[in-house]
Amino acid sequence: MSTDREPEGPDGPDRPDGPERDAAPQEGRRLHPITPWRRAWAPIAALVVFSVQDYQRTRAWAEELTLGWLALAFAVVVPLAAGYGFVSWWVTHYAVTDTELRIRTGVLFRRVAHIRLDRIQAVDVSRPLLARVAGVAKLKLDVVGTNEKDELAFLGEADAVALRAELLARAAGIAPDAAPEAGEAPERVLLRVPPGMLTVALLLMGSGWGFLAALVVVPGFLWWASGSPAAALAAAVPMVGGAWMATVGRYLSEYDWKVAESPDGVRVDHGLLNREHATVPPGRVQAVRISEPLLWRRRGWVRVELAVAGNGGDTLLLPVAERAVAARVLATVLPGVDVAAAVAAARPVARRARFAVPVWWHGYAHGVTDAVFVTRHGRLRRVLELVPHAKVQSVRRTQGPWERRLGLADVHVDHGANGSVVARLRDAEEAEAVVVAQAERSRTGRRTARPERWLT
Amino acid sequence: MQEQAQHGPTGEPPEQGAPVPDAPEDVPRPTATGGAAPDAPASRPTAGPADGPTNGPSEPGEQEWRGVERALLSMRRTVLLTVMGVLTLATALPLALPLGPVWALPALLWPAVAAWGWYALGRNWRSWRYAERADDLLISRGVLWRETTVVPYGRMQLVEVTSGPLERRYGLARLQLHTAAATTDAAVPGLVPAEAERLRDRLTELGEARSAGL
Incomplete structure (x- = not known):
C-alpha cells in the first residue's frame, strides 16, 4: 500500500530540481499494485460468459476437451492475461502539477490526458465491495467534454482520499506549496437518510412494483402461450435484472446516504456494499431536479437530483427527504436559491393549453425568481426543475402549428450539463418576453457568480 | 467558384410582406414588459466596463434582421428537382417499359411532391x-x-x-x-x-x- 506516494511538494516538470526525482517527474506515480489482478481475470470472465451464452456448443466442445488441453489453455491464457495486466499497470502513471492532473496510460496506443484542475466538475471516490476487501479505491474525475469519466483505478484507500483532497485544494486555488498538506477540508453533516425512511420510500415507488408485476405476468403469459418453460425463463432473466436494479439494487446503493457540506463543495457518501463518494465543488451545479412520486406526496417527501457538467449525468443529491429538509440542503448547495420562492413563482399554464396536452396540461407551470428559472411538469409524479440564471447557455422559443393556433409556445433553456429545461405551453407573447428577459438575466447573472477557483 | 446569386453580398432581408400566411412577423420585442417575471438581476447596477453604453436591452430599432442568401434557396431547389427527377424516372421506366406508358402515371406523384417542395422550400428560406x-x-x-x-x-x-x-x-x-x-x-x-x-x-x-x- 502507498507504494509510490511521497507526501511532498508538487512533482512534475514544474519542479525539475527536486531531490532525487530526475526520472520521477516525467513518470509520476503508479497505481496500486493490486490493479493488474483486476485485469487478469477479465479473459476468464469472458470465457465464462461465452460458455453460458452458447451452452450447447460449449458442452459438446468440453466433452472433447482432455485435461491436457485444458491445462495448456490455462498455461497460455492466464500468463498472457496476467502479463497484459501487469504491463498496462506498469505503463500507467499519474502526476499532479500546479494546474493539471496528468494521466499516462496505454500499452499499444498511448494516451496522455492533461486535466485542468480548475475545470474539474466533480470528484468521485468509489469503493466496490471487492476493492473494499482489498483496501483500494477508484478515483473518478468529471471534466467537461470527455466522453467518459477519467478514472484512476485502483489507488490505496488513503492515497485516494489524500489525492482527492489535494486535487480539490489545488482546484480551489490554495497556494501550490500548501496544497499537498492542506488535507481534507472540514465537513459538516447536513443530512443522513435513515434506513427505515429509505425502505418506506422505495416501497412507495411505482417502478419497483411495476417490474415485479411484469416479472410475474409476462413469463407466466409466455409459458401459457408457448407451453415451453425455456421461453418464459429467457424472458424472465432480463426482467429479474430490472426488478433487482429497481428495488434491492437501489436500496443497496442508496443505503446510509449522507450529505455533508465543506469548503470544497457538497459531499455525498452512500452505499451498503459498494461505498460511493462524490464531491461537487461550489458553482458546478447546472440544474436541479426535485421530483415527487405520487405516493410520496402525502408524506411530503422529495427526491433531489443535480445536473453537473461533464458526462457524469445527473448526480443524486437526496434519494428521499422531507420537503423542508431538502430545501435547506439545497440552500447550502446553491446559495441564494429559495425553493419555496421558486414553487411560489411557478404559474400554471392558460386553460386553453388543455387542447394541446389534454390531461397533463395541468401539471405544467413556469416562473422566474431572481436566482433561478423554474419549470414544473408531471401530474402523477411532479417534477420541479430549477436552472440558476448564471448557468443558462442559450434560450430557445419553439412553437408548433397546433400551439400557434392556440397562441401558445414553449421556452427551452439550455444549461451546461447537456440538458435543457422546458417551460411548455406558455402564452405566446409571454414566451417571447421570457426568452428576451432570460437571455438578459443569463448575461447579467454571470457577474454575481463565484470564481471558478472558489477559494480565491 | 464564387458565383454570386442575384442578391447583394449581405443578403437583404427577405420580402416580409409576401402573401405567405406563415411568414414570421412576430419579432421578439426586447422591450416587452416581462410579464410576471421579476427582473431583479437586470435592474441591479451592473454596468461593467465590458458593456459601456450598450448596456440594457437593445432598442427595437437597432435590432436589424437579416435573411439568408437566395442562393441557398436555389441550391435546395436544385437538389430537390434532381432527386425528384431521378425518382420519377426510376418509378416510371420499370412500369412503362413492360406494361405500357399508361402504367407510368403513378410516377407523377414525384413531380407533385416536387411542386409542393418547391413552395415549402421557398417558405422555409424566407423564415430563416x-x-x-x-x-x-x-x-x-x-x-x-x-x-x-x-x-x-x-x-x-x-x-x-x-x-x-x-x-x-x-x-x-x-x-x-x-x-x-x-x-x-x-x-x-x-x-x-x-x-x-x-x-x-x-x-x-x-x-x-x-x-x-x-
Missing part, C-alpha cells in the same frame, strides 16, 4: 433570419415549427464556418455556434463566405470581451 444585437445573437427559423434561439455572446465556446462542396459551388457557407450546452442548436446556413467570416470574427471578438465560463 438572424440579428446581431448588442449582447446576443438571435436566430429565427421555421414555418410550421418555429424556433427562435438566443445565444448571449459570452456563452459562445466555438464559432465554426463550414462549407461543403455543393455549398461552395453556390458560394455559400454555414455558421455554427457551440455553447457549453450540447442542446444549443444555433446555426445559420446560406451565408456568403465573406459575411460568414465577418460574423465569425465579430462573434469571437464579442465572445472574448464578454466571456463567461460554464
Whole structure:
C-alpha cells in the first residue's frame, strides 16, 4: 500500500530540481499494485460468459476437451492475461502539477490526458465491495467534454482520499506549496437518510412494483402461450435484472446516504456494499431536479437530483427527504436559491393549453425568481426543475402549428450539463418576453457568480 | 467558384410582406414588459466596463434582421428537382417499359411532391433570419415549427464556418455556434463566405470581451 506516494511538494516538470526525482517527474506515480489482478481475470470472465451464452456448443466442445488441453489453455491464457495486466499497470502513471492532473496510460496506443484542475466538475471516490476487501479505491474525475469519466483505478484507500483532497485544494486555488498538506477540508453533516425512511420510500415507488408485476405476468403469459418453460425463463432473466436494479439494487446503493457540506463543495457518501463518494465543488451545479412520486406526496417527501457538467449525468443529491429538509440542503448547495420562492413563482399554464396536452396540461407551470428559472411538469409524479440564471447557455422559443393556433409556445433553456429545461405551453407573447428577459438575466447573472477557483 | 446569386453580398432581408400566411412577423420585442417575471438581476447596477453604453436591452430599432442568401434557396431547389427527377424516372421506366406508358402515371406523384417542395422550400428560406444585437445573437427559423434561439455572446465556446462542396459551388457557407450546452442548436446556413467570416470574427471578438465560463 502507498507504494509510490511521497507526501511532498508538487512533482512534475514544474519542479525539475527536486531531490532525487530526475526520472520521477516525467513518470509520476503508479497505481496500486493490486490493479493488474483486476485485469487478469477479465479473459476468464469472458470465457465464462461465452460458455453460458452458447451452452450447447460449449458442452459438446468440453466433452472433447482432455485435461491436457485444458491445462495448456490455462498455461497460455492466464500468463498472457496476467502479463497484459501487469504491463498496462506498469505503463500507467499519474502526476499532479500546479494546474493539471496528468494521466499516462496505454500499452499499444498511448494516451496522455492533461486535466485542468480548475475545470474539474466533480470528484468521485468509489469503493466496490471487492476493492473494499482489498483496501483500494477508484478515483473518478468529471471534466467537461470527455466522453467518459477519467478514472484512476485502483489507488490505496488513503492515497485516494489524500489525492482527492489535494486535487480539490489545488482546484480551489490554495497556494501550490500548501496544497499537498492542506488535507481534507472540514465537513459538516447536513443530512443522513435513515434506513427505515429509505425502505418506506422505495416501497412507495411505482417502478419497483411495476417490474415485479411484469416479472410475474409476462413469463407466466409466455409459458401459457408457448407451453415451453425455456421461453418464459429467457424472458424472465432480463426482467429479474430490472426488478433487482429497481428495488434491492437501489436500496443497496442508496443505503446510509449522507450529505455533508465543506469548503470544497457538497459531499455525498452512500452505499451498503459498494461505498460511493462524490464531491461537487461550489458553482458546478447546472440544474436541479426535485421530483415527487405520487405516493410520496402525502408524506411530503422529495427526491433531489443535480445536473453537473461533464458526462457524469445527473448526480443524486437526496434519494428521499422531507420537503423542508431538502430545501435547506439545497440552500447550502446553491446559495441564494429559495425553493419555496421558486414553487411560489411557478404559474400554471392558460386553460386553453388543455387542447394541446389534454390531461397533463395541468401539471405544467413556469416562473422566474431572481436566482433561478423554474419549470414544473408531471401530474402523477411532479417534477420541479430549477436552472440558476448564471448557468443558462442559450434560450430557445419553439412553437408548433397546433400551439400557434392556440397562441401558445414553449421556452427551452439550455444549461451546461447537456440538458435543457422546458417551460411548455406558455402564452405566446409571454414566451417571447421570457426568452428576451432570460437571455438578459443569463448575461447579467454571470457577474454575481463565484470564481471558478472558489477559494480565491 | 464564387458565383454570386442575384442578391447583394449581405443578403437583404427577405420580402416580409409576401402573401405567405406563415411568414414570421412576430419579432421578439426586447422591450416587452416581462410579464410576471421579476427582473431583479437586470435592474441591479451592473454596468461593467465590458458593456459601456450598450448596456440594457437593445432598442427595437437597432435590432436589424437579416435573411439568408437566395442562393441557398436555389441550391435546395436544385437538389430537390434532381432527386425528384431521378425518382420519377426510376418509378416510371420499370412500369412503362413492360406494361405500357399508361402504367407510368403513378410516377407523377414525384413531380407533385416536387411542386409542393418547391413552395415549402421557398417558405422555409424566407423564415430563416438572424440579428446581431448588442449582447446576443438571435436566430429565427421555421414555418410550421418555429424556433427562435438566443445565444448571449459570452456563452459562445466555438464559432465554426463550414462549407461543403455543393455549398461552395453556390458560394455559400454555414455558421455554427457551440455553447457549453450540447442542446444549443444555433446555426445559420446560406451565408456568403465573406459575411460568414465577418460574423465569425465579430462573434469571437464579442465572445472574448464578454466571456463567461460554464
